[in-house]
Amino acid sequence: MYQFSFQNPTRIEFGLDKEKNIGTYMSQFATKKVLIVYGSERIKQSGLFDEVVQNLRDNHIEFIECGGVKSNPTLSKVKQGVMLAKQFGADSVLSIGGGSCLDSAKAIAAGSLYDGDVWDFFTGKKVTQALNIFSIMTLAATGSEMNNGGVITNEETKQKYPIHGFSLFPKVSVINPKLQATVSRDYLVYSAADIIAHSIEGYFTATVQPELINLQVEANIKTVIRTTEILLQNPDDLDARGELAWAATLALNGLTYLGTSGYSYPNHMIEHAMSAICDVPHGAGLSVVMPAWMTWRKDHNPKQFTRFAKEIFGLNTADEGIAALKNWFDKIGTPTTLKQLNISGQVLDDVIDNATQNAIDWRMDKTYNRQTIADIFALAK
Amino acid sequence: MYQFSFQNPTRIEFGLDKEKNIGTYMSQFATKKVLIVYGSERIKQSGLFDEVVQNLRDNHIEFIECGGVKSNPTLSKVKQGVMLAKQFGADSVLSIGGGSCLDSAKAIAAGSLYDGDVWDFFTGKKVTQALNIFSIMTLAATGSEMNNGGVITNEETKQKYPIHGFSLFPKVSVINPKLQATVSRDYLVYSAADIIAHSIEGYFTATVQPELINLQVEANIKTVIRTTEILLQNPDDLDARGELAWAATLALNGLTYLGTSGYSYPNHMIEHAMSAICDVPHGAGLSVVMPAWMTWRKDHNPKQFTRFAKEIFGLNTADEGIAALKNWFDKIGTPTTLKQLNISGQVLDDVIDNATQNAIDWRMDKTYNRQTIADIFALAK
Known part of the structure; x- marks a missing residue:
């Protein structure tokens, strides 16, 4: 066997209804202000968004929204999220969706504590800090819920590139199989x-x-x-x-x-x-x-x-x-x-x-x- | 699948010569004073102890020793370790050995931040804090290097009982297969x-x-x-x-x-x-x-x-x-x-x-x- 270093600090909360405790989990990390990153409005129609928000309120966590993340998530959306998170003074990001949402949330988390262009992290700059990252997975595929990477597409340059860094491990990821049962x-x-x-x-x-x-x-x-x-x-x-x-x-x-x-x-x-x-x-x-x-x-x-x-x-x-x-x-x-x-x-x-x-x-x-x-x-x- | 929570924060450093960096790893956790827990004097004859100590010195980490841990490790040895760690003002314990050493080190780490009898943790008391725990594994078997438990025998009552607690996950465990090649x-x-x-x-x-x-x-x-x-x-x-x-x-x-x-x-x-x-x-x-x-x-x-x-x-x-x-x-x-x-x-x-x-x-x-x-x-x- 070749030599390696391994550490994976992400906490997984797996099972039915776990998303209803997300605010409680987040408060264990002293979360006060969170940017919620999501894709389509389906999470509002299904009631999931309301359940999450209720538990945030129960835990005195303020939030703003950044919706509209698409499959093959884009740099422009990440930049929008970074701007929102900075204006709001977010200490955390919460992704509700699949890997595209979470990858966007990770990039936003890194970009929010950086004065330069967030794309720098995709072209060699090291991620040394990020907002706390949380996720509720509505699709199983990317593994992003328990790793320190993400992939974003720069629409202008047509580059689909990765970002990595220890601070991009989610603090807590919720996997509720029932939330994934409506996937097409x-x-x-x-x-x-x-x-x-x-x-x-x-x-x-x-x-x-x-x-x-x-x-x-x-x-x-x-x-x-x-x-x-x-x-x-x-x-x-x-x-x-x-x-x-x-x-x-x-x-x-x-x-x-x-x-x-x-x-x-x-x-x-x-x-x-x-x-x-x-x-x-x-x-x-x-x-x-x-x-x-x-x-x-x-x-x-x-x-x-x-x-x-x-x-x-x-x-x-x-x-x-x-x-x-x-x-x-x-x-x-x-x-x-x-x-x-x-x-x-x-x-x-x-x-x-x-x-x-x-x-x-x-x-x-x-x-x-x-x-x-x-x-x-x-x-x- | 049944529901679960999972988090395992231990960092594994796997491979040849990794033990020679143990002081460097420990200094990343602000270690200043460590109690070294080990079994027989073989680790001194083999040169392992000297190599470890050299790297501790390089990182300005003071140490004292608690040797003589045996297979089926005993409460009396744990109590001796707790006393030594308290007197020395240790902030960490380092186990060099197999599961018996590490299990003892874990119990010592918990007992050193507790005024009562360390056996209390084996009979129902919750472990809420412990000294930082590090390990160099010279034997593969127990899995103690990447979990939050240990087992100690109370010689007086003839009870071989477990201890558990999140703070008992080692911060860093070194697994160098070569160190395990001399196992009988x-x-x-x-x-x-x-x-x-x-x-x-x-x-x-x-x-x-x-x-x-x-x-x-x-x-x-x-x-x-x-x-x-x-x-x-x-x-x-x-x-x-x-x-x-x-x-x-x-x-x-x-x-x-x-x-x-x-x-x-x-x-x-x-x-x-x-x-x-x-x-x-x-x-x-x-x-x-x-x-x-x-x-x-x-x-x-x-x-x-x-x-x-x-x-x-x-x-x-x-x-x-x-x-x-x-x-x-x-x-x-x-x-x-x-x-x-x-x-x-x-x-x-x-x-x-x-x-x-x-x-x-x-x-x-x-x-x-x-x-x-x-x-x-x-x-x-």
Whole structure:
């Protein structure tokens, strides 16, 4: 096993009705003024917003709102949130939504204690402090609820880039499976693809990968496949909903990368270009990229790709495993071809250019260049 | 999945030479005066103690020593440590050793900020504060390095009881597989039994046990079996040593109990009586208790016992799985019968009495009484 440092201080409050205590949890961190970050107005129609606000009031916590966060969250919204938080004198941010909301909230939390341009944190500046971050997750996918990162799209420069920093771990994240039961069928299957992507990046790219970590990653992937199939039949199965949510958290809270080394995130690097240029839902982009990337990559690490086929699908060869994953994506209804996303011609060229720049900015190994990225996309037509 | 709260703030520093930075890590918590808790003088002969002390000096941290902690650590030693820490004005404790040292250090850390008898914390008093706790693990087994508990034996009352509290999470724990490579063959196999025991308690007793948790527990058990067999052949295989150490941490840092409910620790409850009365090494006692308890228990949860047989050993029935575990314990050389531990006659009666009292004090379900505990021991003759 390779050496590592690990600390994950986030407190998880998992279960029914936990969101009704959010103000109580926040008051344990001396919260007085909070900016609430959310997406659509659905959280108001459902009554969730009122329940949260009631508990904030019970705990004498003042709040203002920053709604309208979209999938593939934008820098302009983050800047709006930073301005609001500064004007209000917020000491905390509360995200009510999925990963897009929480990633925005994290960037706002960092930007609110910084005089310069918040985008600096996405281009090299270290995050050293942030407002306290809290979250109520209405979608399971990103793992943002228990990690110290986020991803934001700069609409002007067409860059979809990450931010990291120890102070970006949420203080408390609420995961109530019931709040996630109203997720659309599309976003359920995109989420499944996203969690599998988080799982396989390290699994297939690491040069050192302990067997214990392999087993943990496979446990997560098996859980995603099993619970997604249950939820497509019965969206209200809260046990399956809970397991899917927890697999999502475990896939990117650091644990499944411990003791590994030499890994990278090529599928994410490529997909971010699709989201940045075409505003494709992240999970939908990933389910297109993954089978193509796996086909392109399999001969670099044939043992691990064969293992994947056997452990996840009970099959014998790397090719069979990749085909089985693609078939499974087709079966659940998340895209597997560029055609399904209407990406071709000049748009595809722009995506390839964008991904090529990502490869440089993310310091990917030299195998990723304009030609090889085009080769990978050619396998996804 | 059942509802839960989870937070584990311990920082793990894993890898070669990490112990040489312990003073640097401690200074990040403003440490000025530390009580060093350890077992035998071997850490001085090996040079480990000097290396640690050098880094403490480099960081201007004063220290005093409390050596002589034994396996099945005692209340009298804890009381000595509390006295020393108070006299010295320690702000921290540093354990250099295995779980016995760290458990003692935790009790000392709690007792040093308390005017009453430290045993109060083992009989119901809540731990609300403690000195900062740091550890360098020279043995992988207890999981104490990343949890908030410990176990101490009161020699006078013959009670081996636990202490818990959020402030008992170590601030930083160092796991350097190389420091664990000199563990004796006996303690290697006892540790394997201990980790498996931590894994199966929840696995076999929980009334709610999510499939994802099953998979994680099985990943840990498979890792223990595989790495122990490697290490018996080659004690210096640091990859295997590291994986075993990390499996030990994961088996009792809370993760493999999340979303489960209704579990208990019957094997530990019974074994603690053996350690309390006969000073049996904890892991050696557990390898005797487990096959007996499993045989006694299997019909309560036949599906899970059959699953264990299949997943861990590729066998078909609960009985075959239990026999395979017992055979594996025999093969690696950890005891499986009371006879091997010389426990019989009046001593066995005393052990049964002690375990019966544990069942009451631990609020075990009513199936555990003097008769059933005797029945379980009868299966271990």
